[in-house]
Amino acid sequence: MSYTTRLLCYVAITLMTVTGCNNSQPGTTGDGSNNGGGLFGGGNSGGSAEGQSLAKHGDQLTSDEAYHLMRRAAFGATPEQVEQVVQMGLTAAVEDLLEKKPVPAEWEELAALYEDNIPRRWMIYLLESPNPLHERLAMFWHDRFATSRRVVSGRDRNLAVIHWNMIREQSLGNYRTFLQELTIDPLMLIWLDGANSPKDSPNENYAREFWELFTLGRDVLYSEEDIKESTKAFTGITLLRESEKDARPIYDLLNHDTTVKRILPTRVEPDDYDYLGMIDLTLDQPEAARYVARNLFVSFIHDDPSDAVVNDLAQSFIDSDFEIEPMVRRLLTSQAMFSSDAVGSQITSPVEHIVGVFRTLDMHVHGEDSQGYILNQLCDDLGRAGQDLLNPPGVEGWTEGEAWLEDQWLISRISALSRKMEFGPDRTSELPYHLLPPVERWAEREIREEIVDTVAGWFHLQLTDEEKEIYIEVLDQNGWRAFHLLEPDQQPRHVSELIRLIAVHENVITR
Amino acid sequence: MKGCVEWHKMNRRSFIAKTGMGVGAMALTDPLLQTVANTYGQSAAGSGDLLVLCQLNGGFDVLSFLAPFKNSVYQSKRPVLALSQDDLTVLPDNSDYGINNLFPVFNDLYAAGELAIIQQVGYPEANGSHFESQEVFEYGVRNLNGTVPGKWYERLRKTYFDEPFGVLDTRSIGDPSRYGYPDRTYHGAVQDAFARLSLEKQGTNAIRQAIIDAYSRINVRGAEIRERTAEFESTGEERGEFYRAAQLAAAGLGTQIIKLSYGGFDTHGSQDQANLDLFPKINNHFAQFVADLKAMGMWERTCVCFYSEFGRRNEENGSPGTDHGHGGHMILAGPRVNGGLHGQAVSTADLNEKSLPYYVDFRAVFASCIQNWLGFDPKPVFELNGETYDSNIGSSLFV
Numbered sequence: 001m002s003y004t005t006r007l008l009c010y011v012a013i014t015l016m017t018v019t020g021c022n023n024s025q026p027g028t029t030g031d032g033s034n035n036g037g038g039l040f041g042g043g044n045s046g047g048s049a050e051g052q053s054l055a056k057h058g059d060q061l062t063s064d065e066a067y068h069l070m071r072r073a074a075f076g077a078t079p080e081q082v083e084q085v086v087q088m089g090l091t092a093a094v095e096d097l098l099e100k101k102p103v104p105a106e107w108e109e110l111a112a113l114y115e116d117n118i119p120r121r122w123m124i125y126l127l128e129s130p131n132p133l134h135e136r137l138a139m140f141w142h143d144r145f146a147t148s149r150r151v152v153s154g155r156d157r158n159l160a161v162i163h164w165n166m167i168r169e170q171s172l173g174n175y176r177t178f179l180q181e182l183t184i185d186p187l188m189l190i191w192l193d194g195a196n197s198p199k200d201s202p203n204e205n206y207a208r209e210f211w212e213l214f215t216l217g218r219d220v221l222y223s224e225e226d227i228k229e230s231t232k233a234f235t236g237i238t239l240l241r242e243s244e245k246d247a248r249p250i251y252d253l254l255n256h257d258t259t260v261k262r263i264l265p266t267r268v269e270p271d272d273y274d275y276l277g278m279i280d281l282t283l284d285q286p287e288a289a290r291y292v293a294r295n296l297f298v299s300f301i302h303d304d305p306s307d308a309v310v311n312d313l314a315q316s317f318i319d320s321d322f323e324i325e326p327m328v329r330r331l332l333t334s335q336a337m338f339s340s341d342a343v344g345s346q347i348t349s350p351v352e353h354i355v356g357v358f359r360t361l362d363m364h365v366h367g368e369d370s371q372g373y374i375l376n377q378l379c380d381d382l383g384r385a386g387q388d389l390l391n392p393p394g395v396e397g398w399t400e401g402e403a404w405l406e407d408q409w410l411i412s413r414i415s416a417l418s419r420k421m422e423f424g425p426d427r428t429s430e431l432p433y434h435l436l437p438p439v440e441r442w443a444e445r446e447i448r449e450e451i452v453d454t455v456a457g458w459f460h461l462q463l464t465d466e467e468k469e470i471y472i473e474v475l476d477q478n479g480w481r482a483f484h485l486l487e488p489d490q491q492p493r494h495v496s497e498l499i500r501l502i503a504v505h506e507n508v509i510t511r
Numbered sequence: 512m513k514g515c516v517e518w519h520k521m522n523r524r525s526f527i528a529k530t531g532m533g534v535g536a537m538a539l540t541d542p543l544l545q546t547v548a549n550t551y552g553q554s555a556a557g558s559g560d561l562l563v564l565c566q567l568n569g570g571f572d573v574l575s576f577l578a579p580f581k582n583s584v585y586q587s588k589r590p591v592l593a594l595s596q597d598d599l600t601v602l603p604d605n606s607d608y609g610i611n612n613l614f615p616v617f618n619d620l621y622a623a624g625e626l627a628i629i630q631q632v633g634y635p636e637a638n639g640s641h642f643e644s645q646e647v648f649e650y651g652v653r654n655l656n657g658t659v660p661g662k663w664y665e666r667l668r669k670t671y672f673d674e675p676f677g678v679l680d681t682r683s684i685g686d687p688s689r690y691g692y693p694d695r696t697y698h699g700a701v702q703d704a705f706a707r708l709s710l711e712k713q714g715t716n717a718i719r720q721a722i723i724d725a726y727s728r729i730n731v732r733g734a735e736i737r738e739r740t741a742e743f744e745s746t747g748e749e750r751g752e753f754y755r756a757a758q759l760a761a762a763g764l765g766t767q768i769i770k771l772s773y774g775g776f777d778t779h780g781s782q783d784q785a786n787l788d789l790f791p792k793i794n795n796h797f798a799q800f801v802a803d804l805k806a807m808g809m810w811e812r813t814c815v816c817f818y819s820e821f822g823r824r825n826e827e828n829g830s831p832g833t834d835h836g837h838g839g840h841m842i843l844a845g846p847r848v849n850g851g852l853h854g855q856a857v858s859t860a861d862l863n864e865k866s867l868p869y870y871v872d873f874r875a876v877f878a879s880c881i882q883n884w885l886g887f888d889p890k891p892v893f894e895l896n897g898e899t900y901d902s903n904i905g906s907s908l909f910v
Contacts, residue, residue: 193779193830201829205779208639208835218640227639347718384685393774394568396642402718405725407732408685415693466711470704477700497696501704506714506722 051341052306054313054334059089065338066093067460071511072300072346073097073332074132076356079435079458094332098172098325101130106366113368116157118149118164118390119379125168126355127365137171137328139351140299142390145182145214146397147191149390155244156190160390162246163187175292175322179214179279184249186239192395198255199235207231207278209395215282217291226264232257233273283322289314293327300331302342303401309336344510347404350385354378354416356511357503360458361432362424374419381416385409410504417500430492431499442491448472448483455499459508474498557671557767558886563756563800563815564664564770566648567793569641569777571819572833573840573867574857575786576617577608577628584862588826592782592833604851613790616798617842624850627843627908629876631855633869634900637821637837641777644820651874652898663877663892664768671887675732676764681755681771687740687762691733706730739764746802751792753800761807767885776819780830801844814845814884814909816876822867836866841876847884849910872900876908883909 061069066085070077074097077085085093107128114121126135145167149160163185170178182188183206189195197203207230211222222230236256239247262270268281282288293313297305305313313327320326336342348356365371382388386409392398423432433439435458437450452471456463463471475483475494483494502508578594579585586593599609600618610618620626634653638644647653651663660666668677684690694702709727714720739762745754752771759769773793778785797815804810822839838861840854855861855870878889893900 193832196780196830198829201827201831203779203828203830203832204834212640218643219638224639344716344719347722394641395777402721405721406680406683406685407725407729408683408690410722410725411685411689411691411693411729415689418693418695467708470707470711474696474700474704477696477698478703480698480700494696494700497694497701501701501708506712506719506726509722510716510719 047304048339048341050335050339051302051304052309053336053339054309054330056333057090057335057338059091061086061090061093061338064460068338068343068511069093069332071356072337073136074359075126075136075352076359078360078362090333094329097133097332098329100134100172103129103131110365110368116149116161118160119383119388120375121161122164122389123355123375123379123382124365126351127358127363132359133328134168134171136352137324138168139349140296141167141171141178143392143397143400144295145188146392146395147185147188147390148392149187151190152187156247158244159186159190159247164390172325172328173323175317175324176279176283178324179283180276182214183210183234183275183279184237186247186249189237189239189249194234195238195249197231197235197237198252199232199257200255202231202235202257204228204231207234210234210278211282213396215288215291216285217287220287220291221264221267221285229261229263230273230278232259232261233263233278234275237275286314286318289317289322293317296324296327297331297336300328301334301336302339302345304341305336344507346511347401348509348511349398349400349404350382350387350409350413350416351389352511353413353509354382354385357417357508361499362435363421363432364423364427365421366427371421374421378416378419381412381419385412385416413509414500414504417503418496420496431495436495439488439491442488443484445482445484448475451475451483451495452498452502455502459502459505461502461505461507471498471502474501556886558884559767560812560814560884560886561760561766561809562768562880562885563760563813564768565753565797565815565817566645566770566772567776567817567819568645568772568774569819570821570823570835571776571817571839572778572782572786572823573630573819574823574825575782575790576611576614576842577630577840577857578611579607579857579862580609581607582857582859582862584859585825588862590827591831592827602852605856608852608856611790613786614794616794616801617844620801620844621850625844625846625848626850627848627853628851629841629843629853629871629904629908630857631838631861631867631869632818632841632871632873632876633821633838634872634874637869639821639835641820641835648818648820648873651877651893652896659896664770667881667885667887667889667892668768670891672765672767674765675728676735676766678768678770679759679764679766681752681759681769684736684755684759687736687755687758690736691729735764736762745799746806747795747799749796749799751796753796754803757800757803760804760809760813778823778832779828779834780832782827782830782832785832797844811846814843814848814880816880817842817844818873818876824866825862825864838867838869841873843876843880843908847910849906849908853904853906853908855905871904872902874900875902875904878902879904879908883907 063082063086067077067082070082070085088096103125107124111121111124129135147163149157152159166181166185170181183194192206192209193203194206197206204227208227212218216222236252237249238252238255240250241247256274258272260270261273263273263281267285271277273281290310294305294310297309297313313330316330317327331337365375386404386406387398420430422429424434426434428434436454437447441447449468449472452463452468473479475498477494483491574585575592575594578599580594580596580599594609594611596609599611601609603622610621612618617626634647636653638647649662650659652659661669664678692702692705705726709723709730712723714723740758743758743761745757752773756769756771759766775785775789801810804813818841819839822836823833824836827833857867861867874893878893881887881889881892
């Protein structure tokens with residue numbers, strides 16, 4: 001789709017970015033004892049006291065709890081990383097997750113080779129970045145501020161890279177700054193027509209979604225009349241092209257509506273608002289902080305935070321002048337995070353699921369020559385699984401929860417799990433041998449059960465006897481040939497298929 | 512090919528025989544086959560005809576489809592986007608309107624009396640959100656409250672024809688040749704394990720159970736969908752959602768409803784350019800579908816229903832595009848629809864509004880499809896949770 005930029009001869013004033021920096025920490029205290037009520041155990045009884053508690057969880061984590069934390073905050077973790085989290089304790093582990101570390105040059109250079117192919121480029125960071133929590137949050141914001149690369153072509157494809165860098169840069173920063181960047185982000189300006197909204201024929205698209213999707217939620221506070229008024233505040237922004245790789249947002253003053261706007265008239269004084277004023281007046285409404293608080297709680301913990309919990313989080317968010325990091329810290333260390341209401345209550349998205357499994361298996365992408373083809377197939381599978389990154393189905397992003405369970409989408413997840421690169425420090429192909437019982441013992445009869453237990457253990461699954469029996473049948477090929485009697489070169493394939501089947505266990509898809 | 516009812520029953524019988532034979536001695540005890548046999552036994556008698564639901568996501572600009580091109584308000588509100596007589600084919604029975612020439616197959620069907628356009632359809636208290644409005648169309652109720660058990664066509668299936676293939680969604684099935692567990696072991700060991708796990712297990716909470724249910728669905732339907740669609744040959748080269756719908760229709764699985772969707776209709780900007788790609792795509796994909804079903808002798812028993820979550824504004828914006836509106840048209844295509852214009856013709860008064868109003872409730876159109884095409888009573892599907900709607904259309908949609 002093409003778009004028109006109104007550069008012409010108007011005076012171009014570069015938009016100023018106001019950076020609000022206020023790093024106050026929320027003062028959460030309160031010792032929660034580790035109330036280890038049956039992780040991965042029974043059904044959801046719906047609404048325990050822990051499930052609504054933001055009080056701090058005990059510092060000592062069990063191995064299952066440490067794995068749960070890593071699945072929610074870092075997609076997944078190897079058995080060794082889980083053990084490290086147990087050793088560190090909750091507070092230190094969360095601080096470690098929040099600390100942004102330099103990405104090794106190997107991955108930066110590899111990722112850069114993919115230029116504007118965001119699914120592949122991002123996949124390298126999702127699999128390899130030492131900052132998985134930052135990537136996890138970038139995925140969260142990408143879904144909330146859903147924007148697609150399908151509206152840009154040719155040289156404009158680079159605008160998708162600028163957008164992608166922006167959301168990854170801002171993912172744990174200041175929400176006000178984030179909204180300011182987002183509103184004038186070139187891809188967003190094209191995607192929601194912000195760059196095509198002159199005062200004489202304003203375009204409502206951005207104004208509507210700014211409230212409905214980005215800041216307040218559907219039908220909260222605003223009327224259709226408010227949307228028409230707020231649209232005026234966003235008028236006059238457009239894009240100036242200066243080079244092949246860049247497009248700079250500018251104010252085209254002649255096309256900005258400078259009249260007085262009556263926006264949310266019962267709450268807000270009429271005034272000549274521009275887009276910065278719109279962001280400020282929106283954040284002044286307590287509903288805005290609550291919207292973010294609820295969304296982040298739901299993303300990290302479970303679907304049903306109480307109003308009290310949401311209000312508590314929202315107030316801290318306002319007090320910190322909209323810093324995202326303190327809220328994330330508080331959520332990850334809360335009792336609610338580890339409550340039986342939370343554990344296992346979420347369906348992972350296809351990307352989160354597959355990235356989580358591969359991180360658990362210690363799988364890595366080394367070099368374009370050997371891995372580029374597999375990376376390509378992996379990203380294609382994930383597209384077929386319903387999640388083509390930076391190409392969401394619509395402005396509202398992906399529909400989550402049970403909507404992920406479209407048959408073909410599940411089937412494509414299974415296909416994605418067959419895209420194997422190299423495992424562990426020895427870069428073995430086919431299997432993570434360093435995590436499995438040594439192959440010298442694969443001719444022993446008992447090895448079958450041990451392999452099944454080992455693989456289940458990576459995912460912290462407690463298998464029933466029936467499940468274990470079925471999985472052993474996979475290794476034994478339905479009783480055609482016992483696994484331990486197979487030729488050594490025949491064995492890996494069956495272990496590999498076993499891992500894949502266990503990786504789509506309903507308790508691995510959920511987290 | 513003879514009528515679909517006979518064709519449908521024959522396939523059901525051969526289906527059971529075939530799967531039974533395939534598994535040999537296990538057949539009688541295998542709980543999976545029991546499940547299939549039981550569900551197939553429960554089918555209620557309807558017409559056995561096929562209803563295809565084509566959802567146009569984003570808000571279809573119906574004034575770019577059926578244009579009141581002589582109307583001066585239409586022309587003045589859309590200086591860039593209004594269609595002129597050169598852009599359209601005037602309706603043979605109403606010279607005030609014409610169908611966009613980017614939709615030749617719709618023009619042909621209209622001329623043949625096989626296209627019914629129900630004008631200005633919507634629902635009370637229209638919502639301008641894509642998401643909410645799509646939900647209203649998919650669930651068939653205005654007040655969702657999270658208590659409605661499934662989309663309306665799924666509720667219909669559960670009420671009248673609770674079969675695994677009764678309703679197929681092309682998005683969910685995807686490429687039928689890839690449907691099922693992608694096993695790479697010898698002797699189908701993983702496939703069997705997947706089947707046993709999906710049948711013998713219970714999830715420890717509702718969402719885990721939903722995953723197991725999905726696996727069970729994939730398992731029960733997998734082989735049939737792969738095998739029955741393998742032989743399909745299209746009359747053309749298009750490979751969109753309508754191609755998949757034709758594959759599934761050809762599979763002879765007793766399917767009553769095929770759901771598909773196309774996106775890209777949210778044309779806030781550069782609408783004229785966007786439509787140059789979008790409209791021919793829909794037209795060509797659909798034209799091939801019609802040709803495919805005719806080639807298989809199935810068009811006679813088919814009705815395709817096009818709809819969108821809302822129409823767009825009457826006035827264009829400066830982008831040039833159109834923002835979210837309210838009322839839109841629904842389109843029925845098929846040899847036994849009552850061809851022509853239905854509902855309320857777009858008047859000058861309607862065009863003077865910001866958006867087209869609605870005169871016909873969309874549920875009335877779906878209800879007519881259920882009652883007069885599929886042969887079921889729509890009451891239990893749309894009248895739940897105290898919901899009411901005006902079922903009056905003013906004319907019959909089927910002959």
